[in-house]
Amino acid sequence: MATPTLDKADGAGAPEAGFADSPYITATFRIRRFNSEVSAEAVWEDFQLEIDPKERVLDALHKIKWDQDGTLTFRRSCAHGICGSDAMRINGKNRLACKTLIKDLSPEKPITVEPIKGLTVLKDLVVDMEPFFQAYRDVMPFLITKDTNEPTRERLQTAEDRERFDDTTKCILCAACTSSCPVFWNDGQYFGPAAIVNAHRFIFDSRDEAGEQRLEILNDKDGVWRCRTTFNCTDACPRGIEVTKAIQEVKRALITRRF
Amino acid sequence: MSKNTVTTETATSGIGPVEGASLYDVDHPAPLIEAPRKRTKKTPKSTRGNFEMYGWLFMRLSGVVLVVLVIGHLLIQLVLDGGVSKIGFAFVAGRWASPFWQVWDLLMLWLAMLHGANGLRTVINDYAERANTRLWLKGLLYTATVFTILLGTLVIFTFDPNIR
Structure with a gap:
């Protein structure tokens, strides 16, 4: 006896049928990077990745760190908007990376991610709190x-x-x-x-x-x-x-x- | 999930291989910008007066009074009764013959100057970062304010309509 939700998913078949038109989009993340062991200046670095726009900026940062550049440094703990670790400046506005959906950021343009302002940057997106x-x-x-x-x-x-x-x-x-x-x-x-x-x-x-x-x-x-x-x-x-x-x-x- | 794989990375930045020998490495990191609110010997003791509160209140109260004073002043000077063309020595002498207009102008002078000076003081506090810059800007501001207030007050009180 299948559960109603499973039946419904099978019946609709939307995820499989939509194989051709993939939900993933190519988004560019322009991240403000600073490493005192390399340079005294912070620089912008672009990362391109295919990602579901319904995912969060934090997921994108994870993908970048895990798959592209392991040196990218940022804070996050609970990843669900409660611990307050991952506040950053996304598209010029302070937000939590774990509560910001990519589709809400007009991802056809590069999405900028910076450390929060007014505090000393220690590395990449990590500041001295x-x-x-x-x-x-x-x-x-x-x-x-x-x-x-x-x-x-x-x-x-x-x-x-x-x-x-x-x-x-x-x-x-x-x-x-x-x-x-x-x-x-x-x-x-x-x-x-x-x-x-x-x-x-x-x-x-x-x-x-x-x-x-x-x-x-x-x-x-x-x-x-x-x-x-x-x-x-x-x-x-x-x-x-x-x-x-x-x-x-x-x-x-x-x-x-x-x- | 396999479709979630990463495509390409376009490194447009200067991070990575630096041309020539880098000035900084693990043992010699670049200096960080000093953290704000760091407690040092030079940190001034906190000032627990009510000056800022009275300053804040003064801005609200004087602002309300100035709306009446300034709009009334502008109407009389520029709009009513022939507008700006009527203003001359005789017009000013005629108005200052009455203590009412003397008090009006005196009040307007003091409130507007103090309101503006206090506003600029907060602007200097907000925008000037170095203590020395603040000191000089505020010194200039206070000098100009005191000079204008004293000169204006002197003129209102010692105005002589029969001067030649």
């Missing part, structure tokens, strides 16, 4: 409570209180937002959208008691006031977080606590 995590650590992204005793029961909060910061809990620290921010590109001293998003996640958490401290940190010369609301971060976020809105909410909290 330390300054990014430094800003993240600076906003104390962990629960802080005033009572020092071990809790004897769960810290409860209402559904509405949880809803207040729900959007900013979705951050996966991929750095797509921070490395799309033109203010961060300049001197890298600005905390950056990701750090502010993660501060927002605790500032607006009813269980946390160090919101005042975090607001004070973000009141810094290089804190939220350097945000120019260009919305690059909101556009770049692969998790759909309204990053600019979160930054504005922190600004409003800073002003309303004064006046």
Whole structure:
């Protein structure tokens, strides 16, 4: 007894019938490559491969690394948009390579792949994330409570209180937002959208008691006031977080606590 | 899956065999661009004042007031009552005879200059990368701002309609 899905696939026969018109297309990937052991300059290198346009950019990078040039270096872990390892600049826009389908990139033209901007490139698409995590650590992204005793029961909060910061809990620290921010590109001293998003996640958490401290940190010369609301971060976020809105909410909290 | 095989590779780049002897190798890699936000002895202490917040608020509030002041000013000067052709010494003298227009122009001068100067200050902070460049640009900006504000204020307060 065949399963309905199998029957259907056999009946339609589309994959076999379409043998002549193959689903594969020839796409060119123009990748920004840097190797400090060869040259001080980064250069573009073109790779051509036949690939199903319904596959992702990460699959193409894998094909290049496994079949064409094993020296191509990039980060990826889960490959399913959760670990935040493979943020890169694809066709001039920060995205996760594992969430970007090739058919959405007009693959008839060369697809450019670059490392994210504003951070030191170590090799090819790998950047030094330390300054990014430094800003993240600076906003104390962990629960802080005033009572020092071990809790004897769960810290409860209402559904509405949880809803207040729900959007900013979705951050996966991929750095797509921070490395799309033109203010961060300049001197890298600005905390950056990701750090502010993660501060927002605790500032607006009813269980946390160090919101005042975090607001004070973000009141810094290089804190939220350097945000120019260009919305690059909101556009770049692969998790759909309204990053600019979160930054504005922190600004409003800073002003309303004064006046 | 076998159809998924790779076709050709067009190496158009300079990576690969470098002409002549390369300057860099495994033991002598090229220098990397210094990472931002690196904590060094030269890193300035974080400034936890409210100056940036007040600056940000001032831009919003002065902007709203300036919309009224500037559009009113432009209407009076350029559109209403014969437009720009009516403007002369007598017209200015007539308006500044009233304290209302003196206050209007004084407010407009101060708000517009401070609003513009603060805007340029943030532009310098955003675009000038080196500390020295910032220092000089801001010095120039503050000098020009103070000079213009003081000169304008002096003229409004000491204006003499009977001057020859």
